[in-house]
Amino acid sequence: MARSRSNPLALAVLALLWERPMHPYEMSMTLRERGKDESVRLNFGSLYSVVDSLEKHGLVAAASTEREGNRPQRTVYRITDEGSREVVDWLSDLLRTPTKEFPQFEAALSFLPLLPPDDAVRLLRLRVVALERRQAALRGSLDEAVATGLPPLFTVESEFEGALLRAELDFVTDLVTRLGDGTYPGVDLWRRFHADAGPDGRIDQTAVEEAVTAYIQSVRSGP
Template sequence: MAKRAVSNPLALAVLACLWERPMYPYEMTTTMRERGKEDSIRLNFGSLYSVIKSLEKHGFIEVAQTEREGNRPERVVYAITDTGRLEAESWLRELIEVPVKEYPAIETGLSLLPMLPPQTAAALLEGRRDRLDADLAGRRELHEQVSGLPELFMVESHYRMAVMEAERTFIADLASRIRDRSIGGYTSWEQLHRLLSDGVGMEELIGRIADGDFGQEAADLYR
């Protein structure tokens, strides 16, 4: 993906707000929250001001006017520039079209799963499955409440649900195969943690695995 002068996804959300009309910062925040964008874009007021200043510095937005109501502090209204419109469209096209490698926390956890005893891992995965079920139920209820809203304005939520449902299916199946010991490598995984619980040191165990004492299955765990 192209290196952006301003790369925080919140910056694209700001550009999207100003693509509609000029706004002042608090209005941008309110608009994003009212539309549920916090679910897909990390939003906080402190970061917003930093992003706005960076967008202004690079010529993507500009001060349109300042407003004052009574004794309240002066409000700065920002507008998108022609350069900002081009940047926003280019950035959005890239996000939609080009897959990128992301690093979700669950993938990190799964990559290190052998550190945990098998049945502990299964219990934790089942806990995650239950949390996903609860989250999915809440989202389905929300979708029912806004059923009159055109699908276009809920597409990111539908995407999130599809991803969660796929994860839930994978996690539940993985937990089940650990429980019934059918996952490949289970025997060596169980033996490894049994020896650790008996007081055998990890350094000694890895040495024994390297020497082939546990067979190829165990060696594959620590390739």
Template sequence: MAGRTRNNPLALAVLALLWERPMHPYEMSMTLRERRKDESVRLNFGSLYSVVDSLVKHGLVEAASTEREGNRPQRTVYRITDAGAAEAVDWMTDLVQTPVKEFPQFEAALSFLPLLPPDDVARLLRLRAANLDRAITVLATTVDGARAQGLPDVFALEADYELAVLRAELGFVNGLAASIADGSLGGVELWRTLHAQSPGGRIDPDQLADALAPFFEGG
């Protein structure tokens, strides 16, 4: 993977697990779930096998042995190679030091928000805020419980980051909902007017184009 686009965090998770000790894919999956790493890395068993096969193909992991338990199918145990360890360090270095543009779905929704009437948006944002508040409570309770059992802070950093992001989003959503409701959001009156002139619930395309033209002329 060195020199190629690193676009699958599950591959990094596999390298990190095999850094600890050799494992077969089922053990990798169970370990990730037990440690709640599936909260930060998208995990399913089929994709895990594909990732392992790709890592083998690129010389980053290799088969170490096979094992069988009872009548279960034979399992291949994999270990990280020197090239895989170097790749993991290089990949981690890039991830930590270099911000990259991501494309969250909520950001996409914000960019097209005027398609919905402003009062509907304010209501939906309040519902989102309630969902965010519940998610924050659940995650904070889980993290606090793990720390109470002795989990060191360094092994809960991804949860701390998620909490920080959720809390920041909650503050943004509450502020946006309030500014729409009280009319202080710039452009909200134009937004209301466009929907008021479109009683069928769909903004007229020509009216929208005319409203936006002054802001994008010469762009």
């Protein structure tokens, strides 16, 4: 009986129906209008199945089916009492308890040493440029929202996105610098085992392991 809470789109649906009854297509359009599709992954396929699942669990209910002109018939849903409780509960949980996320970039950094150091630096420099573009775009849309007079409270999530973006930009900028000038600890080692690679880029793994072990020895016995 317990619903899974895995898809935040369900939260968005509940939050919208908490305001007033809607049919699914209207929900998607409202989310778009308010720019919430930037903070909640929205796609049509998921939307309809999420609504179905909420209905099955009694958190929303079909309020009416109507037909406007000769358009396809559509079902208007409303939130139930249980749904109202659930949305407050879920939202509270999300605010109170940080969730472990797995950003793609973090995964990529995990395997950074697989690439030759110079390639890695070149790619990260390109990332910096791309991040700066995104930052400009975000700032632009925030300014626009403020210009319409919408209180910033209703766009906090974008401010948050901006904060993360800035943090990433600072991090990558610093990383690129230190990888580039070799002051990041381990770059020498990294460079060495990629220099020993064959012409096809293949690396002798035994050599890598030995190099890492040697490094560790030297650090441990060091000062």
